[in-house]
């Protein structure tokens with residue numbers, strides 16, 4: 001049987017689950033795969049999201065062997081996901097209430113990946129329209145175009161689908177309890193069936209092994225079902241820090257600052273405004289960073 005290409009959609013113990021791009025006649029669309037030994041010897045770790053070539057396809061058993069891993073466009077470490085194109089940050093408007101520090105923490109971590117970042121405001125059913133709109137305007141000031149969603153009323157689900165339709169692989173993160181699982185279940189009702197059908201295997205897996213699995217949102221568009229990343233690491237380069245703030249990035253394009261190495265902290269001649277909500281967060285973050293780099297140089 002000839003080779004085929006596909007994407008790793010799940011890992012389980014020593015096996016990889018590979019979904020084929022197009023299954024040859026008589027071959028199941030999902031194959032349980034082992035890795036070629038020379039692959040392991042080269043130290044090549046295979047991650048969920050990896051594009052692979054499989055060979056030695058056993059169409060009766062639904063088995064095959066991963067022979068090659070394509071170069072990755074990106075690799076997140078926690079959760080380990082290859083080739084993600086978008087990070088969705090989910091934050092609740094209520095229960096738990098919106099917390100600007102925590103929100104920034106998640107957003108800055110998401111921005112650190114260098115991938116596209118989308119912001120969802122979950123549990124929109126729990127607050128008034130005025131409250132919701134005020135929060136949306138506030139977050140527009142942070143450089144985002146948040147989508148308000150509710151798994152109770154299904155508000156915003158179509159907009160989420162539309163916003164993610166150009167992203168081949170999306171990773172969702174956010175504090176626990178904001179409604180990420182509920183939202184994924186509303187977006188992909190077949191997922192709930194699947195979870196139910198295997199009598200809680202995925203539920204258990206999620207809590208014990210930080211297991212990652214990819215689910216189809218639409219044709220060519222997948223979402224990683226994962227607890228996401230938690231605690232952000234600060235970048236170690238102050239100039240990169242500025243790029244994690246979209247509202248500052250937007251100001252820098254077109255460039256209002258004359259200096260190449262400027263940190264945009266009210267230096268004379270720097271045209272960056274100071275009247276944005278997270279300006280203080282930005283400057284204190286910069287101070288932390290320079291303290292860190294000073295102490296690492298000293299030590």
Ligand code: GDP
Pocket residue numbers: 122123124125126149150151152153175176177178179180181182183
């Ligand atoms: P996760 O930890 O982010 O995956 O959050 P869950 O999906 O487990 O939801 C946490 C709790 O919030 C559960 O009790 C849900 O029933 C509730 N919840 C989830 N989505 C919504 C929503 O859109 N509106 C309201 N009112 N409650 C929600």
Ligand code: ZN
Pocket residue numbers: 257258259262263264265267269270271272
């Ligand atoms: Zn400047």
